[in-house]
Amino acid sequence: MDAVYDWFRVLYDETGINLPFLYDSYDRNRMFQGFLTTIWLSLVCLFFSVIIGVIGAWLQGSSFKWTRRIVNGYIQIFRNTPPLVQLYFFYFAIGTILPRVENDWGGQSPILGSFAWAAISLSFFAGAFNVEIFRSGIEAVPKSTVEAAEALGFTRVQIYRDITLPLAFRVVLPALNNNLVNLVKTTTLAYAIAVPEMLYEANQIWSDNVNVTEMMIFMLLAYFFLVGILVSGMNRWERAMKIPGYG
Amino acid sequence: MGAAYKTDLPVMMAPKAPEREPILPHLRAWHIVPLVALCLLASPLAFAAEHDIRQPSLSVLVTWAPLLMKGFIFNLVISVSAMAVGTFAGAILGLGQLSPSAPIRKVAWLITQFFRNAPWLVLLFFAMFLLPFQISFFGLSIPLPDWFKAIIGLSLPVMANVSEIVRGAVNSLPSGQWEAANSLAFSRRQTMWLIILPQCVKRMLPPWMNLYSILTMATVLASIVGVNEVMTLTGQALASEGGRPDLLAPFYGFVLLLFFIYCYPIARYTVRLEKKFAVIG
Numbered sequence: 001m002d003a004v005y006d007w008f009r010v011l012y013d014e015t016g017i018n019l020p021f022l023y024d025s026y027d028r029n030r031m032f033q034g035f036l037t038t039i040w041l042s043l044v045c046l047f048f049s050v051i052i053g054v055i056g057a058w059l060q061g062s063s064f065k066w067t068r069r070i071v072n073g074y075i076q077i078f079r080n081t082p083p084l085v086q087l088y089f090f091y092f093a094i095g096t097i098l099p100r101v102e103n104d105w106g107g108q109s110p111i112l113g114s115f116a117w118a119a120i121s122l123s124f125f126a127g128a129f130n131v132e133i134f135r136s137g138i139e140a141v142p143k144s145t146v147e148a149a150e151a152l153g154f155t156r157v158q159i160y161r162d163i164t165l166p167l168a169f170r171v172v173l174p175a176l177n178n179n180l181v182n183l184v185k186t187t188t189l190a191y192a193i194a195v196p197e198m199l200y201e202a203n204q205i206w207s208d209n210v211n212v213t214e215m216m217i218f219m220l221l222a223y224f225f226l227v228g229i230l231v232s233g234m235n236r237w238e239r240a241m242k243i244p245g246y247g
Numbered sequence: 248m249g250a251a252y253k254t255d256l257p258v259m260m261a262p263k264a265p266e267r268e269p270i271l272p273h274l275r276a277w278h279i280v281p282l283v284a285l286c287l288l289a290s291p292l293a294f295a296a297e298h299d300i301r302q303p304s305l306s307v308l309v310t311w312a313p314l315l316m317k318g319f320i321f322n323l324v325i326s327v328s329a330m331a332v333g334t335f336a337g338a339i340l341g342l343g344q345l346s347p348s349a350p351i352r353k354v355a356w357l358i359t360q361f362f363r364n365a366p367w368l369v370l371l372f373f374a375m376f377l378l379p380f381q382i383s384f385f386g387l388s389i390p391l392p393d394w395f396k397a398i399i400g401l402s403l404p405v406m407a408n409v410s411e412i413v414r415g416a417v418n419s420l421p422s423g424q425w426e427a428a429n430s431l432a433f434s435r436r437q438t439m440w441l442i443i444l445p446q447c448v449k450r451m452l453p454p455w456m457n458l459y460s461i462l463t464m465a466t467v468l469a470s471i472v473g474v475n476e477v478m479t480l481t482g483q484a485l486a487s488e489g490g491r492p493d494l495l496a497p498f499y500g501f502v503l504l505l506f507f508i509y510c511y512p513i514a515r516y517t518v519r520l521e522k523k524f525a526v527i528g
Binding site: 076077079080081082083084085086088089092093094096097185186187188189191192199212213216219220223224227228231 | 360361364365366367368369370372373376377460464465466467468470471478492495496499500502503506507510511514
């Protein structure tokens with residue numbers, strides 16, 4: 001492996017193409033940590049946004065008018081405002097109101113860090129889209145299927161969990177995947193509140209090494225492949241989940 | 248039987264006139280309530296802690312509002328220009344994806360996928376840092392200001408998305424259209440321009456408007472790279488007020504409100520168009 005690293009150092013000396021995240025162990029470590037943070041942030045947001053979507057879609061089918069209205073209001077607000085401003089609103093406006101806790105070295109630190117706020121804000125943002133996506137899937141489930149389940153004595157929760165959701169899930173999978181891919185791309189916004197994800201670490205490296213061009217091209221390729229792998233994995237999953245003759 | 252007879256059969260009901268959906272059916276007073284409540288509730292919470300004789304946060308917001316609105320208009324200018332550039336480039340790229348020649352098709356596909364998979368912020372950085380600050384043209388140097396580079400940076404993902412919209416719309420037309428045109432001895436170019444594309448405009452309009460709304464919300468990203476738009480101005484206004492924590496919620500809430508007021512009607516109208524065209528298509 002060292003030979004490969006050395007090769008990139010030689011490449012820099014010979015051609016001026018500076019890729020410090022390959023030959024310098026400190027920068028390599030930073031970049032790798034950034035990559036892990038991006039993956040981890042994406043996974044956390046994926047998980048919570050799907051949960052928000054499922055619960056929201058269930059609440060939208062509620063018989064209380066005000067429950068439906070609140071869920072609708074949530075969707076419209078989060079869909080029609082910029083995610084970056086939402087992030088700032090959560091991190092700066094709500095984050096400063098919350099109580100502060102004492103940290104290990106006796107200072108005061110906010111109760112939730114930038115990573116937590118990014119996760120919360122992006123989950124709510126993607127969740128708003130997921131609610132709509134799941135709702136459209138639930139509407140696509142034939143009413144007669146639900147009625148049949150009712151006739152068999154399933155309760156409302158059971159019908160939702162065992163009948164509607166598995167069927168709706170297959171209908172919504174393409175739209176859901178699209179949204180999840182978008183979510184992974186949106187994690188770059190966490191850069192703005194100094195979450196040490198990939199773009200942030202790349203920025204650190206190009207500030208230290210003045211190699212903006214190389215880092216920028218590397219970032220584009222990195223995200224291209226990251227998202228490309230995700231898309232092809234999702235497509236494969238879509239095919240695997242398919243029920244013959246349905247949807 | 249008789250008067251006591253009750254039914255829920257649709258044929259027994261009085262006929263109802265079909266409801267025509269207005270553009271803003273749900274934009275009632277309560278819709279604004281959560282946003283305003285957030286602004287109002289959050290500020291006194293922070294303000295209650297300190298008892299100075301400073302201006303209340305809302306009147307500070309009123310003082311700054313005209314400047315922020317000007318910044319917001321600049322956002323709209325960026326969004327419209329980026330949409331125009333992106334649509335033009337994307338239409339060409341989309342037609343390239345439908346080209347009969349395989350190399351053109353593959354190259355167009357690759358460019359589309361590349362710019363679609365890259366995050367908007369990364370593309371914006373890309374345009375910001377890699378475009379020169381001025382270009383020399385026959386000894387004439389034309390400066391490239393930040394906002395111009397932001398427009399280019401934002402139009403790249405728009406281009407890729409428009410390309411996909413064009414390809415999707417053309418492919419969604421039944422192949423009978425092509426065959427019918429062929430049998431009437433239209434050339435390929437004539438079929439495309441006279442028969443296929445006019446039908447596609449209707450199908451492309453809702454996703455195109457959706458994209459515009461996404462783009463408008465993405466213009467705030469330009470603040471990260473230092474363009475003087477609404478978010479940058481908000482940050483500067485907050486700094487010049489001395490970084491008071493009770494101002495944060497009203498100011499950011501105000502920016503959210505501006506975008507909501509602009510984007511919500513577009514979203515409603517898009518849904519309406521989708522419904523309208525779904526019946527015909």
